Amino acid sequence: MSFRLEPRADASVGLKITVSLLAAVAALLLVAVPVLAAGRSPLDAYALILQGAFGSMFAFSETLNRATPLVLTGLAAVVAFRAKLWNIGAEGQLYIGALAAVLVGSGMLQLPPGLMIPTIMIAGFVAGGLMMVVPALLKQRFGADEVVITLLLNFVVILFVQMLVEGPLKDPASMGWPQSVPLLDAADFPKLLPRMRVHLGLIVGVAAAIILWVVVRKTVLGFEIRAVGESRAAARFAGIPVNATMLKVALISGGLAGLAGVSEVAGVKGYLSADLSPGFGYSGIVVAMLAGLSPIGTVLAALFVAAVFVGADSMSRATGISSYLADLVVALSLLSVLVGGFFLRFRVRYEPAGKPAAGE
Amino acid sequence: MVDQLGDVVLSLEGITKRFGTLVANDGLDLNLRRGEILALLGENGAGKTTLMNILFGHYVQDEGVVRVAGAALPPGSPGAALAAGVGMVHQHFALAENLSGLDNIRLGTEALLRPSSGRAARSKVQQIITDSGLDVDIDRKVAALSVGEKQRVEILKALYRDVRVLILDEPTAVLTPQESDGLFLVLRRLASRGLAVIFISHKLGEVLAVSHRIAVLRGGKKAGELVTANADRRAIADLMVGKAVAEVKRSAPVPGEALVEFRGVSLRRGVARAPLSDANFVLRAGEIVGVAGVSGNGQAAIAALLSGLAVPDSGEMWLYGRAVTSADPRALVAAGVARMPEDRQHDGVVGTMSVADNIAIEDVRGKDFARMGLLNQRAMRARATAAIAAYDIRCPGPDAEARLLSGGNVQKLILARVLERSPRVILANQPTRGLDVGAQAEVHRRIIAARDGGAAVMVISEDLDELFALADRFIVVHAGEITDAGPSERLDRGTVGLLMAGQTSAAVLV
Numbered sequence: 001m002s003f004r005l006e007p008r009a010d011a012s013v014g015l016k017i018t019v020s021l022l023a024a025v026a027a028l029l030l031v032a033v034p035v036l037a038a039g040r041s042p043l044d045a046y047a048l049i050l051q052g053a054f055g056s057m058f059a060f061s062e063t064l065n066r067a068t069p070l071v072l073t074g075l076a077a078v079v080a081f082r083a084k085l086w087n088i089g090a091e092g093q094l095y096i097g098a099l100a101a102v103l104v105g106s107g108m109l110q111l112p113p114g115l116m117i118p119t120i121m122i123a124g125f126v127a128g129g130l131m132m133v134v135p136a137l138l139k140q141r142f143g144a145d146e147v148v149i150t151l152l153l154n155f156v157v158i159l160f161v162q163m164l165v166e167g168p169l170k171d172p173a174s175m176g177w178p179q180s181v182p183l184l185d186a187a188d189f190p191k192l193l194p195r196m197r198v199h200l201g202l203i204v205g206v207a208a209a210i211i212l213w214v215v216v217r218k219t220v221l222g223f224e225i226r227a228v229g230e231s232r233a234a235a236r237f238a239g240i241p242v243n244a245t246m247l248k249v250a251l252i253s254g255g256l257a258g259l260a261g262v263s264e265v266a267g268v269k270g271y272l273s274a275d276l277s278p279g280f281g282y283s284g285i286v287v288a289m290l291a292g293l294s295p296i297g298t299v300l301a302a303l304f305v306a307a308v309f310v311g312a313d314s315m316s317r318a319t320g321i322s323s324y325l326a327d328l329v330v331a332l333s334l335l336s337v338l339v340g341g342f343f344l345r346f347r348v349r350y351e352p353a354g355k356p357a358a359g360e
Numbered sequence: 361m362v363d364q365l366g367d368v369v370l371s372l373e374g375i376t377k378r379f380g381t382l383v384a385n386d387g388l389d390l391n392l393r394r395g396e397i398l399a400l401l402g403e404n405g406a407g408k409t410t411l412m413n414i415l416f417g418h419y420v421q422d423e424g425v426v427r428v429a430g431a432a433l434p435p436g437s438p439g440a441a442l443a444a445g446v447g448m449v450h451q452h453f454a455l456a457e458n459l460s461g462l463d464n465i466r467l468g469t470e471a472l473l474r475p476s477s478g479r480a481a482r483s484k485v486q487q488i489i490t491d492s493g494l495d496v497d498i499d500r501k502v503a504a505l506s507v508g509e510k511q512r513v514e515i516l517k518a519l520y521r522d523v524r525v526l527i528l529d530e531p532t533a534v535l536t537p538q539e540s541d542g543l544f545l546v547l548r549r550l551a552s553r554g555l556a557v558i559f560i561s562h563k564l565g566e567v568l569a570v571s572h573r574i575a576v577l578r579g580g581k582k583a584g585e586l587v588t589a590n591a592d593r594r595a596i597a598d599l600m601v602g603k604a605v606a607e608v609k610r611s612a613p614v615p616g617e618a619l620v621e622f623r624g625v626s627l628r629r630g631v632a633r634a635p636l637s638d639a640n641f642v643l644r645a646g647e648i649v650g651v652a653g654v655s656g657n658g659q660a661a662i663a664a665l666l667s668g669l670a671v672p673d674s675g676e677m678w679l680y681g682r683a684v685t686s687a688d689p690r691a692l693v694a695a696g697v698a699r700m701p702e703d704r705q706h707d708g709v710v711g712t713m714s715v716a717d718n719i720a721i722e723d724v725r726g727k728d729f730a731r732m733g734l735l736n737q738r739a740m741r742a743r744a745t746a747a748i749a750a751y752d753i754r755c756p757g758p759d760a761e762a763r764l765l766s767g768g769n770v771q772k773l774i775l776a777r778v779l780e781r782s783p784r785v786i787l788a789n790q791p792t793r794g795l796d797v798g799a800q801a802e803v804h805r806r807i808i809a810a811r812d813g814g815a816a817v818m819v820i821s822e823d824l825d826e827l828f829a830l831a832d833r834f835i836v837v838h839a840g841e842i843t844d845a846g847p848s849e850r851l852d853r854g855t856v857g858l859l860m861a862g863q864t865s866a867a868v869l870v
Contacts, residue, residue, distance in 0.1 A: 218734055218735055218737070219733050219734055219735060220724055220725055220730045220733050220734070220735060221733065222735075223717065223721075223724050223735055224724070226710075226713060226717075227710050227713060227717075227721060230710045230711065230712045230713060231706075231709075231710040231711065231712075233706055233707050234706065234707050234708060234709055234710045234721075235710065235721075236669070236689070236707075237667065237669070237689060237699070237701055237707040237708070238689065238721040238722045239668070239688070239689030239690030239691075239692075239693055239722055240721070240724075241690075349420070
């Protein structure tokens with residue numbers, strides 16, 4: 001008796017949908033195990049998560065609010081991974097983007113909101129983008145591994161931000177809290193709904209997803225990004241400027257992560273602090289993988305991850321199950337999707353013992 | 361011709377293998393007897409590779425059975441195939457470069473913990489060398505051996521394991537004609553001592569020279585079996601494609617102005633494995649220059665320079681009377697240079713992009729396909745639809761991914777991409793490697809038509825038959841040096857072979 005793997009030529013759309021649904025079911029079944037171990041009903045827990053994420057207008061607004069930075073960091077990973085540029089530094093780029101927004105938007109310029117908001121967004125995009133262009137250049141010049149550099153830069157950036165908010169940028173009116181001077185009112189993102197936290201950043205994120213989708217599908221730049229990502233050798237032979245394309249990708253990827261930082265500062269907190277992001281940059285990678293590197297799928301995947309986190313918080317308060325369950329749900333979903341992708345690429349053959357070959 | 365043939369040592373009975381709807385092997389029967397050299401011929405996609413993978417246990421057949429000396433092999437077990445005495449020499453050698461030939465031969469045959477007896481192994485290998493004529497210094501490191509010597513080590517490795525069936529996958533692709541003749545002698549000798557050999561090849565000439573029997577596969581089925589003594593080139597070619605192949609006629613060249621000129625060009629590092637030193641030659645409008653040489657002697661450097669992937673370290677490459685100073689494939693394409701890459705699947709197409717994308721890829725920023733940074737996808741599909749019809753590219757349509765195309769159809773796609781622009785200079789690097797006879801004739805016809813239209817063509821090929829069919833003039837590369845061998849009608853295979861082996865032109869061309 002044995003199992004064999006054979007590569008599949010091409011997976012049908014029906015199979016892809018089936019595998020995705022099975023992956024979701026598998027993740028829910030797996031998460032049921034620790035819930036049962038905690039002595040609770042998994043169905044109740046799932047119902048509470050659902051309710052906590054979508055049960056009221058307020059809950060839904062919180063979910064959207066949580067999804068906003070994930071859309072942007074998710075897109076940052078999508079564009080980079082499509083070109084096989086491994087940007088693990090969205091967390092640091094997010095902070096640098098937020099820092100740029102605060103530097104520009106906290107009194108250096110006096111502009112009406114209609115100009116101030118685009119200005120801090122551009123500042124954050126450029127700052128985050130440059131933060132990724134540098135590792136991309138180091139890779140091209142010296143063959144330095146961008147995974148290591150971007151990953152380690154995250155810690156450098158966060159410590160740098162910490163130093164700033166406890167030193168030169170510290171708000172004198174903060175009563176000793178390590179946080180920066182606040183953004184001017186003109187720089188604050190408007191809220192989308194009265195008395196709700198969901199803000200302009202969500203629209204920025206969705207617009208970015210649509211723009212990225214158009215860029216990838218319909219533009220010369222998108223064509224070149226796809227070609228470079230799928231086959232560097234063939235792209236190079238065909239005369240596509242591989243290095244220049246990679247730098248553009250780096251700028252866009254880092255820029256999108258920087259926008260996530262702008263959005264958090266201008267839409268939620270109003271000031272910069274070293275706890276601005278609970279790992280949105282890393283979660284963006286998960287979001288992008290869940291979305292299969294599709295820009296539109298990224299919006300949905302960000303919504304899913306945000307709903308799990310927001311819903312799990314509320315479920316945790318109701319049942320006493322730790323809200324770490326949310327991490328478990330997201331992690332197991334990702335693993336299920338990755339395993340599902342494996343089954344899309346390979347066919348598993350089962351060969352019972354005692355039947356070595358036909359015709360025996 | 362056929363020596364006294366022994367018992368059937370290998371038999372494939374009714375082998376069928378399906379991949380989805382594709383039937384790669386369809387009820388194939390094949391027998392091999394002791395002392396027999398069987399040539400396995402067939403175009404790409406005919407099912408040769410699948411069949412060999414089943415024989416080796418890499419794939420499991422859906423139906424049928426493999427027997428070695430009468431005993432059925434369990435499907436899907438490479439270990440069982442090895443133990444039964446089936447050995448294979450792949451195109452790409454599997455040798456540890458930092459070990460000696462002898463160590464490579466012994467590698468994997470000895471128990472991990474038992475102290476091994478080097479002396480016994482050495483004497484066994486020496487005996488095999490004496491018997492077979494596979495002369496090679498087994499104490500030298502493999503890295504220091506020539507390609508031909510490495511191949512001999514690979515064959516020794518198989519013989520050391522007492523194989524009864526030896527499979528050689530396109531063994532002559534890396535050899536000079538003289539080395540190939542040496543290999544054929546060895547194979548004949550081994551066969552006369554009882555070894556059964558399967559010889560996979562595209563080159564009809566050598567199949568006729570070495571084999572006892574020829575089996576031709578087509579579309580997963582056996583198209584025919586011939587006794588070599590009674591076969592001729594034409595009959596085999598017809599079997600391979602299933603229809604009569606018209607030979608491509610070539611008229612006398614009318615060379616015009618010099619379009620490309622290499623002036624003392626050297627290229628040492630970077631893109632090419634082997635360097636090029638002080639190369640001088642001219643490529644004129646209306647002529648085809650063939651570049652002969654054993655693989656890895658500087659062809660890649662010439663191709664990289666003409667493809668715009670590199671510029672000379674020293675010396676100058678002139679195009680239309682001006683030196684090319686920057687490595688810019690796009691500029692060369694815009695200047696009317698058509699480039700067919702050596703490895704068309706790897707460098708020629710982006711497999712996961714569509715046929716339409718791959719046809720437009722060299723000109724995607726041009727005004728035909730782009731406006732203000734937006735792709736004109738309608739124009740790209742229209743161009744692809746026209747190309748699919750004009751070049752007979754077999755594919756589901758312009759939106760099909762290029763990776764689904766067979767090798768021949770990928771080459772037709774590349775031809776459509778580069779020839780539609782009416783190029784002035786054409787670089788055809790291994791233009792028909794791995795193509796079936798029909799596709800080969802089609803590629804040759806297109807190249808000759810372009811030359812008749814006034815293009816300067818350089819054909820780099822390892823297949824001398826192809827070069828003699830196409831080239832008006834030969835240059836030969838050896839160890840990075842270029843020899844001008846002159847017009848092709850004054851040359852024959854032997855002369856070119858000696859130049860490929862590094863003899864000077866003064867000694868060879870009288």
